[in-house]
Structures are given as structure tokens and as C-alpha cells.
Amino acid sequence: MTEPLHSPLHDRHVALGAKFSEFGGWLMPLQYSGVVAEHRAVRTAVGVFDVSHLGKLRVAGEGASDFVNRCLTNDLGRIAPGQAQYTLCCNSTGGAVDDIFTYLISPEEVFLVPNAANNETVFGLLSAAAPEGITVANEHTEYAVIAVQGTSSDEVLDALELPTGHDYLTFVTATYAGTELIVCRTGYTGERGYELIVPAATAGLVWDAVLAAGAEYDILPCGLGARDTLRTEMGYPLHGHDLSPEISPVMANINWAVGWDKPEFWGADALRAQREEKSGPLLRGLKAVGRGIPRPHMRVEAAGEPVGEVTSGTFSPTLSTGIALALLDRSVKLGDVVDVVVRDRREPFEVVKPPFVEPGVREA
Missing domain, CATH: 3.30.70.1400 (Aminomethyltransferase beta-barrel domains)
Known part of the structure; x- marks a missing residue:
């Protein structure tokens, strides 16, 4: 059995008391102080994530x-x-x-x-x-990726004299302590934030500096558990759950990520046919009417008949209720109430259009 890879910041996580989980072949922090506390830090202040497992x-x-x-x-x-x-x-x-x-x-x-x-x-x-x-x-192992996410993310990077304020989905090359890095106005949380692409050899220096600069803004180190609840509140798809070799971008309701007018791209003919036929399931949001907490692979029913399956499901710390993404038959419409089978109980959920929480990611 192949041993999981470690982030260049692994020793920092151990020192911070992180609980670890294997993810995509890497041993990564799942949580430090707790998923809910870390989630709320990003929504109300600032959090820092190590996402160096991402490919490059x-x-x-x-x-x-x-x-x-x-x-x-x-x-x-x-x-x-x-x-x-x-x-x-x-x-x-x-x-x-x-x-x-x-x-x-x-x-x-x-x-x-x-x-x-x-x-x-x-x-x-x-x-x-x-x-x-x-x-x-x-270049998978040559760089670390440190995500600084939350309403106070600008202030943290400002304290390090790193560039802030550039537009959403733009990036700037900068230098910190003699190390060249890329400051990207991107993230997977729905909050204003940045992702720093840093050479692996100097990742520890940058991580330590971010935590020190963020102390006065109540920064918390955050794990992949909070990253998952944050992205689910935004309706952001996770590959292997809401997208897969069997789940297309048309089915996942992200047609905006396809350049339909381009002459060619991989899968173009099949995707154009799916779009034209308007057949097959669509990814929708589900918000609990009661107290049910949905989980992946739970069956979704309407009038006692199966109409789909939960692909991502969790408790929303922001809304204090259960939320999910689910692949549903096209007969199911926004505003309908369906049942999710939770431990042999049928729990009611409203079909909604994500995001579940108002995003701050595009704020100037």
C-alpha cells in the first residue's frame, strides 16, 4: 500500500494539534479547533488553509x-x-x-x-x-498552496505587504522575505480571499507569517472539514461527488464553464448533444424543512418514488440546518418539497438554487 504524501507544512499541522485524514493520496489536516469554529472564522473573520495537495x-x-x-x-x-x-x-x-x-x-x-x-x-x-x-x-510537489480566506483576508496580507484588492479571478506575482510567490484572488469558500502559490521550500516561512499577522484578526488554521462545509454552502461542486467521469458539467448545472462557441474541446459533441436534448438529471440544492442532515448517496424521493441521490450533504453552520447538492430528475422543479431517506426516515427538503448563503467573494 502506497504511503500518503505529506504537505511541506506537515510539521506545522502536527505542532498545531491537527487531526488528519487521507485525501487524494495526501495526508492533510481535517480540523484543528473544530469544523464549526473554523467555518465560522472564515465567514466572520479569517481562516488559513493548507491546500498543497492540489495539483500543479x-x-x-x-x-x-x-x-x-x-x-x-x-x-x-x-x-x-x-x-x-x-x-x-x-x-x-x-x-x-x-x-x-x-x-x-x-x-x-x-x-x-x-x-x-x-x-x-x-x-x-x-x-x-x-x-x-x-x-x-x-510540478505537483514543487509548490505549496496557502489559502487565506475571510472578511479580514486583505488586512492579513496587507500586514505582510503583499498585494491585495485586485479583482476576483486575477493574480499578481509578489515577493515576501526574498521568496517569489503568486497571490491569486481565488478560493473555494465563497468569501473574499486569496490563494498563495509558494515554493515548497519556503512554505513554512509564509504560513508562520500569515498566522502571526492574522492573530489580531482572530485567524484560525482551518482544515478540509471546514473547507467542505464552506464550499457546500456555496453550491461549489466537488469532483468525485458532484462531478465525475459519469457526471458532466451539463448535469452539474455549470454550463457557464463551457465555451459553447469554441470550435473544439474534449467531449464537445457529447456535451452539445446533452445540452440540446435537455435530458438526464440536474444538480440541485436541497435545504432541510425539518431536522434531517443529508449525506452523500442518500436516496431522494417524491411521492414515494425515487427521483435522485444526494451527492454532497452536510450540516450548514451558517444556517444551522441540513443542506445538500443532489442529482435529481428534471421532473423535480425549484420550490418542490422532496424527501431524503435519512436512516430509514423520510425527511422533507425544499429544492432550491444554490448558493445557500450570500457569497462575499466578489466584494470590492
Whole structure:
């Protein structure tokens, strides 16, 4: 059995008393002070996450951005150098091999952040497809990713004299203590925040500085447990749950992440057919009417008949109620009340459109 990889910040997490969990082949912090406390810190103050398990790929060479654009779903032509974009790598049937963040450095260089478990797969697909003159480099373990998320995230980075205030989905190169890093106005929490892409060798220095600068803003180190409850409140899909090789972006209700007018991308024919046919299930939000807490794979029923399955489900610390994402038959409409089978009990849930909580991510 292969031993899980450790983040460059692993010793810091041990010292902070983190509880760990294996995720995507990495041993990562699940929680420190508790999921609810960490979740609320991000919603009301600031939290810091180690998400160094995320993949890192670099595509370089003349026409690199055009090559990536011919492979992945979203249209890189919509953004300029210095901007980031959410996109997907799809298979021939339209299923999501992975969802990815792309950082357009220049027409000749694109930095990609896939999910941890899919980094090697995406690397293999792009490498096999790359024409002569374009290189695809796997830099998975060369960088750490530190996410500073929450309403006071600007103040924390300001104290370190790092750039803040740039637009959502943009990034800036900066230097801290002689180390070059990238400050990205991105995140997976729905709150205003930044992700710092830092060389692995100096990640500890930056992590320590963020915690020290955030002390006066009640910063908390946060684990993947809070990251999951935060992203579920926003309705952000998680690959392996709400997206998969069997669940397409059309089914996941994220058509905005597909460049429908592009001449080509992987899975284009299948996705266009799905969009045209308007058949198959759709990802919807579910909000508890009662006290039920949904979990993945729980059956959803309407009038006693199965109409879908929960893909992500949790207790919302912000709303103090159960919430879920679920793949539902198209016969189920927004505003309907359905039942989720929770431990052999049928618990009522309203079908809603996420996000469940008003996002602050785009605030100036």
C-alpha cells in the first residue's frame, strides 16, 4: 500500500494539534479547533488553509494557451494574462475527468491546478495530446498552496505587504522575505480571499507569517472539514461527488464553464448533444424543512418514488440546518418539497438554487 504524501507544512499541522485524514493520496489536516469554529472564522473573520495537495501543472511553449483551449471546456480567449478561469477536462462522453483552475500567465504559458487525485491523469492526457514544441510539466510537489480566506483576508496580507484588492479571478506575482510567490484572488469558500502559490521550500516561512499577522484578526488554521462545509454552502461542486467521469458539467448545472462557441474541446459533441436534448438529471440544492442532515448517496424521493441521490450533504453552520447538492430528475422543479431517506426516515427538503448563503467573494 502506497504511503500518503505529506504537505511541506506537515510539521506545522502536527505542532498545531491537527487531526488528519487521507485525501487524494495526501495526508492533510481535517480540523484543528473544530469544523464549526473554523467555518465560522472564515465567514466572520479569517481562516488559513493548507491546500498543497492540489495539483500543479505548467504548459509552456509557443501556442500553449491555444493548445489548452482546444482541450479544456471553458474559453481561455475570454480572459487576459493575469486572470484565472474555472474549467473542466472532459472525456468523450462529456463526463468530468476533473475540474481545474487555469492561470493564464501569457499566451505561451498556462499554470493549471487540478484536484489532487486527478493530477496524474490530467498530466497524462495533456502530455499525450501536446504537439511538438509544447511541454507539459508536472510540478505537483514543487509548490505549496496557502489559502487565506475571510472578511479580514486583505488586512492579513496587507500586514505582510503583499498585494491585495485586485479583482476576483486575477493574480499578481509578489515577493515576501526574498521568496517569489503568486497571490491569486481565488478560493473555494465563497468569501473574499486569496490563494498563495509558494515554493515548497519556503512554505513554512509564509504560513508562520500569515498566522502571526492574522492573530489580531482572530485567524484560525482551518482544515478540509471546514473547507467542505464552506464550499457546500456555496453550491461549489466537488469532483468525485458532484462531478465525475459519469457526471458532466451539463448535469452539474455549470454550463457557464463551457465555451459553447469554441470550435473544439474534449467531449464537445457529447456535451452539445446533452445540452440540446435537455435530458438526464440536474444538480440541485436541497435545504432541510425539518431536522434531517443529508449525506452523500442518500436516496431522494417524491411521492414515494425515487427521483435522485444526494451527492454532497452536510450540516450548514451558517444556517444551522441540513443542506445538500443532489442529482435529481428534471421532473423535480425549484420550490418542490422532496424527501431524503435519512436512516430509514423520510425527511422533507425544499429544492432550491444554490448558493445557500450570500457569497462575499466578489466584494470590492
